[in-house]
Amino acid sequence: MHKSKNLRVIGLAAVGYFIVCGGPYGTEPIVAAVGPGWAVLLLLMTPVFFSLPFALVVAELSSLMPAEGGYYVWIRDTLGPFWGVQMGWINLFTALLLLAIFPVLFSGYLAQLAQIAFPGALMWLEGSLAHWLLAFSVIVTTITINLRGAQSVGRWAEASFVLVIGGFSTFVVLALMRHGATATLIDAIGRDLHGAQPAHLVLGLSLILFNFGGWDSLSTIAGEVDDAPRNYPRVLAVLLILVVMSYLLPVLAGIATTPDPERWKEGAGWPILASLAGGRPLGALIAFGGVVANWALFNSQMLSASRLPLVMSRDGWLPPGLARSNERTGVPSVSILVCGVIAAGLAALSYGNLIVILALFNMLGLALELAALIILRLRRPDAQRPFRIPGGRAGLLFVTAAPLTVLTITLATMLRAGHEYAWQLSVNVIAIAMGVALYLVGRARKQSASQRAPASALMSPGGTHPPDGGAASE
Numbered sequence: 327m328h329k330s331k332n333l334r335v336i337g338l339a340a341v342g343y344f345i346v347c348g349g350p351y352g353t354e355p356i357v358a359a360v361g362p363g364w365a366v367l368l369l370l371m372t373p374v375f376f377s378l379p380f381a382l383v384v385a386e387l388s389s390l391m392p393a394e395g396g397y398y399v400w401i402r403d404t405l406g407p408f409w410g411v412q413m414g415w416i417n418l419f420t421a422l423l424l425l426a427i428f429p430v431l432f433s434g435y436l437a438q439l440a441q442i443a444f445p446g447a448l449m450w451l452e453g454s455l456a457h458w459l460l461a462f463s464v465i466v467t468t469i470t471i472n473l474r475g476a477q478s479v480g481r482w483a484e485a486s487f488v489l490v491i492g493g494f495s496t497f498v499v500l501a502l503m504r505h506g507a508t509a510t511l512i513d514a515i516g517r518d519l520h521g522a523q524p525a526h527l528v529l530g531l532s533l534i535l536f537n538f539g540g541w542d543s544l545s546t547i548a549g550e551v552d553d554a555p556r557n558y559p560r561v562l563a564v565l566l567i568l569v570v571m572s573y574l575l576p577v578l579a580g581i582a583t584t585p586d587p588e589r590w591k592e593g594a595g596w597p598i599l600a601s602l603a604g605g606r607p608l609g610a611l612i613a614f615g616g617v618v619a620n621w622a623l624f625n626s627q628m629l630s631a632s633r634l635p636l637v638m639s640r641d642g643w644l645p646p647g648l649a650r651s652n653e654r655t656g657v658p659s660v661s662i663l664v665c666g667v668i669a670a671g672l673a674a675l676s677y678g679n680l681i682v683i684l685a686l687f688n689m690l691g692l693a694l695e696l697a698a699l700i701i702l703r704l705r706r707p708d709a710q711r712p713f714r715i716p717g718g719r720a721g722l723l724f725v726t727a728a729p730l731t732v733l734t735i736t737l738a739t740m741l742r743a744g745h746e747y748a749w750q751l752s753v754n755v756i757a758i759a760m761g762v763a764l765y766l767v768g769r770a771r772k773q774s775a776s777q778r779a780p781a782s783a784l785m786s787p788g789g790t791h792p793p794d795g796g797a798a799s800e
Contacts, residue, residue, distance in 0.1 A: 357577065360527060395634060396548055402641070419760075421630065544558075580596070
């Protein structure tokens with residue numbers, strides 16, 4: 327990748343915002359699923375026990391190993407090729423599901439914008455075919471931008487960030503300044519926390535982890551970032567604050583406007599709440615922000631997702647065509663196009679179903695990254711790390727134990743309600759089996775090729791490659 331095309335700090339922060347967060351769009355179902363009190367409690371606890379540890383792990387590993395492919399390379403070079411392939415496949419599968427989510431939300435917010443701006447005139451936007459066509463338009467436009475390179479994606483992310491933050495800042499101020507807003511907020515949270523257990527805790531936990539996860543997705547583009555070892559920790563620190571504020575303040579403002587769960591609808595809640603707080607113009611602004619945010623989320627996620635097939639293809643685990651890059655820009659054009667086609671097919675699924683499927687994969691991926699962190703601390707204690715998780719052994723224990731506890735609670739809750747989410751859990755099991763099969767087929771193909779090739783072809787200028795194609799364990 328040409329250095330002039332690389333992302334600088336501001337571009338990386340903007341892209342990171344839309345990879346990790348993208349504003350509070352999509353958080354509405356949390357309040358509807360678990361109630362206002364539990365929603366606020368989860369929004370306060372998750373950053374401390376999940377996001378902060380996750381971001382610290384990514385910051386240290388990114389500063390130690392700033393390679394294109396990110397988490398795949400960390401696991402491959404630390405735990406070996408088998409676990410590297412599993413990590414790559416888990417996150418590739420997750421990334422493709424994520425790519426399907428944002429066009430779905432885009433079409434929902436666009437339909438809401440049309441309903442506010444032109445009541446009754448554009449009802450056709452609410453049909454399933456129209457939703458898919460709108461989702462397809464997102465995919466086509468963002469592919470075009472991604473084919474121009476990371477810096478182009480960064481510029482669009484910067485503009486989108488200003489619009490999204492500006493709209494919600496206006497909403498928060500107007501909602502919390504309304505007469506009686508503070509009393510409504512305190513009363514709604516207090517009554518909910520003293521009431522019954524939340525009815526849809528699995529969905530609520532899945533949504534909260536989805537919205538506070540994704541920190542490692544930023545690592546896959548490290549090869550296209552200026553001074554990645556130093557810039558990643560700085561950007562992640564700023565992003566953590568932005569993400570917490572982007573979720574917590576609008577939710578508090580929304581509850582102060584109305585805690586009625588019927589108002590907190592998937593893909594429509596924020597425009598409705600904004601209309602109640604500031605009239606139709608504010609509702610239209612927030613709906614337009616939802617259109618922009620989900621377009622930008624897809625655009626940034628495509629940048630991250632498309633680099634993973636590129637690196638796995640170079641290692642021989644995916645078809646070689648996916649490693650093909652544009653000679654001028656270095657962009658993995660084939661990988662981008664393939665990801666776009668798959669996302670177009672998955673866009674027919676609902677937001678809620680996609681979120682529950684994603685929850686288990688987030689658990690597995692984070693567990694492997696924590697293992698890599700501990701192993702690298704033991705194997706390479708004196709290696710240069712521009713950023714190191716503070717607190718010594720206590721700090722390492724916190725970043726390991728806290729997120730694993732959160733994920734264990736989520737998994738236990740999910741298994742207890744397994745009958746409600748049987749097919750989503752089945753998708754997880756099938757996908758995990760496909761990851762094992764991908765490794766076995768790839769290893770067999772490599773062994774067959776090595777047996778046919780002359781001995782000299784197996785030698786690189788520096789020595790012999792490992793027999794299964796991965797980087798040797800250090």
